[in-house]
Amino acid sequence: MKAEGNLNDTRRELMSQKTRGGRGRRGRGARCMATNPIDSCWRCRKDWAQNRQLLAKCAKGFGRRTTGGLGGRIYVVTDPSDNDMVNPRPGTLRFGAVQKGPLWIIFQRSMVITLTQELMVSSDKTIDGRGANVQIREGAGITMQFVNNVIIHGLRIKNIKARNGGLIRDSFDHIGVRTRSDGDAISVFGSSNIWIDHISLSNCEDGLVDVIQGSTAVTISNCHMTKHNDVSIIHFP
C-alpha cells in the first residue's frame, strides 16, 4: 500500500541524502529494516498482520507494562466519519475507542479521519494503524483521561485544531461535558501505562504530545515530529 499525502516528507528527503545514512525502504520489495530493539520485536515477522497483538509485548521503558487491547477482539474501523459524539456509529473509530474491556482497533483501508471533537480513548485499547495510511487531521486530537493501558501505533496526525467541546462519550457507560480542547495532537491526562509508537506528528495548533496531571509509566518512541507552517517563516541570517 502506497502512502498518498505523506507526513514523513522531510525524513524521506533526508534519507536520500548521504547524511541520513543512505537507503531507506524503497518500493514494495524492500526487506525488513528494523534498526532498534523496539522495532526488532515485531517488524521482521511476515505474519505481523495475523498476529497483531504480539505488538503488545514490545513496549520498553517506563511504559513497558502497556499491553493495550491484548486479549480483546479485533475491531475494524470501516467508517472515517465522526458525527455523533454521544452515540457513535458502529464502524467508526470513536465507537471502538469507547467500548468496554480490551479491544484491538485496526483499519480496513487507508482513510482520513477528521475528528469533530477530541477522541476520548478508554482503558485497555490499542489503536493500530499498521497496513493502512491512517491520517487524523484538520480536526480535534486524541485524549486519554484517567485511563490505563493504551497503545497508539502507526497513525499520521496533522493540523489538529482546538475544538469547542460539549457532550462527548468518554467510555462505554459515561458521557461527559468537555470544555474547549487545546489543539494538542495527543494529550495524556492523569493516565498510566501509555505507549505511543511510530506516530508522525506535525503542525498542530497547541502542541504535539502533552503528558500532564500525574500521568506516569509513559513511553513515547519512534515518533517523527515536524512543523512545516507556511505562515511561520523564519529565516536566519
Place this chain on the structure above:
Amino acid sequence: MLAFSFRISHYVQYIANLVNVYCIDIFQVMLFGASDTYQDDKIMQITVAFNHFGQGLIQRMPRCRWGFFHVLNNDYTHWIMYAIGGSSAPTILSQGNRFIAPNNNAAKTITHRDYAPEAVWSKWQWRSESDHFMNGATFIQSGPPIKNLPFKKGFLMRPRHGSQANRLTRFSGALNCVVGRPC
C-alpha cells in the same frame, strides 16, 4: 511581534538574530507536566526513545516538570531556541541522543531552565551520557550523577551511543507496512 514578546522576553538575544520573523507561536512539542505548583506530577516517569525531532520545531522537546524523564537515542536535527527544557526540579537523564545545533550562535545550548536562579537549578539532576553533539551543541549538566533509582532498573532502557541515533531513528513516524510482508 507584540503577541509573543512577553513570553520570549528572555530570548531577546535570539530575536536580535532573527530576521524576517513574521510569526512565532509558542508551540510545545512535548509538554510533561503543565504546572509549577502541581507537585503530584512528581510520580511522572516518562521514556522518550528513538524519536526524530525534525524541521520547524522551536523548543520543548520535551519541556519537563517534577518527574523523572529518560530521554534516549533520539535524533535532534533541528531546533530553533532550545531542545530540552524544564522547571520545578525535574530529573532528566539524556543518553545516546544526537544533537545537531542550529547555525544561530544564540541557540547552541540544548538545555533551558525556567523560573530558577542558578543556585537553585544547579541542584536539579540533568545529566548527559554518551550523547553526540554536532555543530557546537552544548548540554549544560547540573546536579550529581543519577544513582539510587526510585524504580527497578528494568524500566530504564539500555542506550546506544549517540552516534548511532541516526540509524536507530531511521524509521520513525508511521510505517508503510504491507500485509503479508515483513514491515
